[in-house]
Amino acid sequence: MKNIAKKFLTLIITLFIVSLLAFLAFQVIPGDPTTKMLGTEATEEAKAALRAELGLDGPALSRYWNWLTAFVTGDMGTSYSYRMPVAEMLSDKLPITFLLSVMSFVLTVVVSIPLGIWAGSAKSKAADVAISALDQMVMSVPPFFIGILATWIFGTVLNVFSTGSFISYTESWSGCIGYLILPACSIAIPRIAMTVRMLRSSIIAELQKDYVRTARSRGADRGQILSRHVLKNALIPVITFLAVSAAEIMTGSIIIERVFAIPGVSQLLMTSISGRDFPVVQAIVVILAAWIVIVNFAADILYRLADPRIRVR
Amino acid sequence: MMKKRILAVFLVVSVLAGSLCGCAGATNQTGASSDETTDSFGGIHANEITVGISQDLDNSLDPYVSNAAGTREVMFNVFEGLVKPDSDGNFVEAVASNVEISSDGLTYTFTLREGVVFHNGDECTMDDVLYSFETCAATSVYSNVVAALSGIAEKTADGSVLTVTLSEPNSDFLSAVSSVFILPEGYADQATKPVGTGPFKYVSRSVQENFILERHDAYYGEGAKVDKVTYKIYEDSTALFNALDSGSLDLVAHLTMDQVNNLSNGYAVLEGTMNLVQAIYLNHAVAPFDNEKVRQALCYAIDVDAMLNLTADGHGTRVGSSMYPAFGKYFDASLAEAYLHDAQKAKQLLTEAGYPDGFSFTIKVPSNYQPHVDTTVVLVEQLKQVGITAEIQQIDWNTWLEDVYAGRNFDATVVGFDASILSPTALLARWVSDSSKNMIGYSNEEYDEVYAKALATVDDAEQTELFKRCLEILSETAANVYTQDLADFVAVHPQLKGFEFYPLYVIDMSTLYFE
Amino acid sequence: MKKKGNPFLYIGGAISAFMTALIVMGYFWTPYDPTAMESKKFLPPSFEHLLGTDNFGRDIFSRVLEGAGTSFVIAICVVLIGCLVGIIIGSFCGYYGGVADLVLTRICDSITAFPSILLALVIITVLGSGTENIVIALGILFIPSFARIVRGEFARCRDLNYIKSARLMGVGSLRIMFCHILPNTLPVLLSAVTIGFNNAILSEASMSFLGLGIQPPYASLGSMLSDSQTYLKSAPWYALGTGGAIILLILGFSLLAEGLQRSGKTA
Secondary structure: OHHHHHHHHHHHHHHHHHHHHHHHHHHHOOOOHHHHHHOOOOOHHHHHHHHHHHOOOOOHHHHHHHHHHHHHOOOOOEOOOOOOEHHHHHHHHHHHHHHHHHHHHHHHHHHHHHHHHHHHHOOOHHHHHHHHHHHHHHHOOOHHHHHHHHHHHHHHHOOOOOOOOOOOOOOOHHHHHHHHHHHHHHHHHHHHHHHHHHHHHHHHHHHOOHHHHHHHHOOOOHHHHHHHHHHHHHHHHHHHHHHHHHHHHHHHHHHHHHHOOOOOHHHHHHHHHHOOOHHHHHHHHHHHHHHHHHHHHHHHHHHHHHOOOOOOO | OHHHOOOOOEEOOOOOOOOOOOOOOOOEEEOOOOOOOOOOOOOOOOOEEEEEEOOOOOOOOOOOOOOOHHHHHHHOOOOOOOEEEOOOOOEEEOOEEEEEEOOOOOEEEEEEOOOOEOOOOOEOOHHHHHHHHHHHHHHOOOHHHHHHHHOEEEEEEEOOEEEEEEOOOOOOHHHHHHOOOOOOOOOOOOOOOOOOOOOEEEEEEEOOOEEEEEEOOOOOOOOOOOOEEEEEEOOOHHHHHHHHHOOOOOEEEEEOHHHHHHOOOOOEEEEEEOOOEEEEEEOOOOOOOOOHHHHHHHHHHOOHHHHHHHHHOOOOEEOOOOOOHHHHHHOOHHHHHOOOOOHHHHHHHHHHOOOOOOOEEEEEEEOOOHHHHHHHHHHHHHHHOOOOEEEEEEEOHHHHHHHHHHOOOOOEEEEEEOOOOOOHHHHHHHHOOOOOOOOOOOOOHHHHHHHHHHHHOOOHHHHHHHHHHHHHHHHHOOOOEEEEEOEEEEEEOOOEEOOOOOOOOOOOOOOOEEO | OOOOOOHHHHHHHHHHHHHHHHHHHHHHOOOOOOOOOOOOOOOOOOOOOOOOEOOOOOEHHHHHHHHHHHHHHHHHHHHHHHHHHHHHHHHHHHHHOHHHHHHHHHHHHHHHHOOHHHHHHHHHHHHOOOHHHHHHHHHHHHHHHHHHHHHHHHHHHHOOHHHHHHHHOOOOHHHHHHHHHHHHHHHHHHHHHHHHHHHHHHHHHHHHHOOOOOOOOOOOHHHHHHHHHHHOOOOHHHHHHHHHHHHHHHHHHHHHHHHHHHHHHHO
């Protein structure tokens, strides 16, 4: 329990560092938000007044402090570009990205685990080579390219899908999920290959352990051993791997949202970075980081539970 | 792709206008895709339009504060001043029913139209007009509007008649008035929930998804013909194009030639011009661009026609100086022929300038507007032929604004300058030596003199000649390597009629109707 | 045992050798000048233009050759930086633990949790664009993942019996770390390197979106793939040819790594 509390503290520290990094990043990159807001025609006085209004005229550290204290109390501020509360903007966008991530993750789990178990129990030399080769092949296709291929095959060749015809969940849940299937597949396919590969080698390693031989010498049949003993052990590292995947799916969705023109949080992040919309960027960065850190934290705990040899000294 | 977004990379220059230019973007119907078989259109269309745009209105919606061209393009349908520009570049009565200008050009008498109703249902009164003039003068981000309004010596309201007296004549005053959008007095939410008097009223928006306008039923004039306009936002021009191609959009403007060529549905494609001056803008403070011969050599080295062929199948108009064709009488087509492609001459000039083996420099180009990037790619290849090595550096728009425009930290950059309202001063004022907008640091005594003289001239013909002389000077001294005014393609639903090209960066939705 | 039935090694080797040969060839000779423009836009593949031509009428095959070289060099350098620095940080953190471990792990976690595009934007803005700076920016982004893997392996091995006994026998820490533990992490590292190689090529592509990657008119596989999406309908060969090259490049090395791992196991 003490370890977990300690871990939780480090989680908070990580988020703090991330938000500080994002803040510092905006100190470094050129581009004054007031120029974008008021245009090149505006007078220096108007810009100065706007800077004062936005609280951009104070020293950097105090500005960070102001942001931090507001954020901690749940106030994410107002977008420079849209002049509307950041929370309101994000409440529209987060569910889309989240839905895409969840769909990709579920797809990965649902497909890869049965496939991995099946692949792991296939013992013949030919099957081994065929499965590994296929795995390698699928893993070599970048998700981005899978997305492009999918839009080409389903969009241009088969004419059953149209990029850009995204329907928000606020209008139709089924339409939204329907649109997200292809993007989710594009994210999931290489992940499935990785998970299958991992699960398979984990099962094979487990099958070679002494207890399996003992069980088999006692006359237990292969299927029983597999389902009762081996899987339980073999799945542990895979669960950890899946947890890490969950974090990576979220960050990896940036490029897929781009390819499929999904108006999710990643797209908002990109436009906000180029628009120097600091409050929006900061909020998204912290939320995405929180997701990643929390999932990694879970992975870490699972890993510790799985392998008691790892302990914090 | 983000960089494919057709973000408006037009500098909002100045809100000034000569009220007399009878000129508009060339309108002609290209019979594109007539041989295509697919046609998903048929039946009766609902009386509403879905328009695809490639950039969200990520700006304050307050008309005095919003400066992005994309925002102005949409909000043109929501706000009106006492007068407003029409598609010929003239000013017509809007919230005012009558405008009278005294013969000395000092007194403007506006009669407030009866029965003008705001989108929130309130009637527009003289108080609202006075409030709008004051608020605009105090908060507008367009310094030229503010300057023109500060020239008001006296303003008297008598019933429904507003009399404005200027301290000195200003032929651009009416254009400033067209930018004083009439807003309800004391309404504080313009930035997010705009209320105006235009033919369409703002209904709702969803960030990066849509922006919805509805017909303003209480509009005084003829008003809009369709009930609703939904702008669908695609932050990526590929996605925008795919949506258009699937038939789900009724109108998309600012398409590229490649996209038009790929359009498989039965859309009508209209061709206009983007109304901007695209050029390689050279920093005269940096060697070797301080040398006129080097600049001329660059002009001879590039082949604009070949570039147009590669980037847009030959569409687009050569400009040759800081003026585009929609300006009509000010545009001098002969200047576009001043530097015809001549590699030998370019080399000779380079040798004379002391660079027989060429030189190398960096072109900074905003990454968010693909046509500028494409132009640059072709130009770099052409410059290579005369031994000049140009490296491209793509930067994002905000970096461009701060680093290139304000900081003047560049060798060369490819962008397009536009004029938000038709006045030659909008394009020419910036090249005066001491102008704060003179980002290339152009300094030419004759130019300054002629420009000042033009401003002081009252006679229209004489003034026109002087402005044209300014353009000649820019061309003679090869101030910049002028390329083109980009072709602007608009795809419209085959049954949707009434589209009008404005010489400004706006799209008027009120004239559109379904056949 | 080693010679028999390791098709991964052979096929992977063959593909990699083929791609490497093409890249080396592209370095010295391409059928056309990769930036030369002709008015023959969007020509489909033919004997004249093996992969067709692009929107400027440039030969895609020549550009793929040039681009593969660029992407290859970038990916190798990025993985090299990420891997070497990652090993150094990860091994010390994993082996010694303590405050330094805590601090470095936090920083690595923060970088992992930070949007890579924003970080790349900052680095490129500070250093300026250019191939070396892309390598540095991506290299920094790739350090945490390697450091994390190495650290985990070191933390696991630290308490294993043979390491304990080595320590009792008085073997120096550095020697234990790099002679005893590091070789044990190689199989894990090898697969991390192949995945990293894959990711590096992709990351360069995503940087091209923001105009931070290889600047036009020069080609990289990533920037070509992102450009090709616009012309997917009219010129699908653009995307397919470029994507195919990426797949072959990655597949060759993945198979090679798999083969090496297998022969390592059986040997």
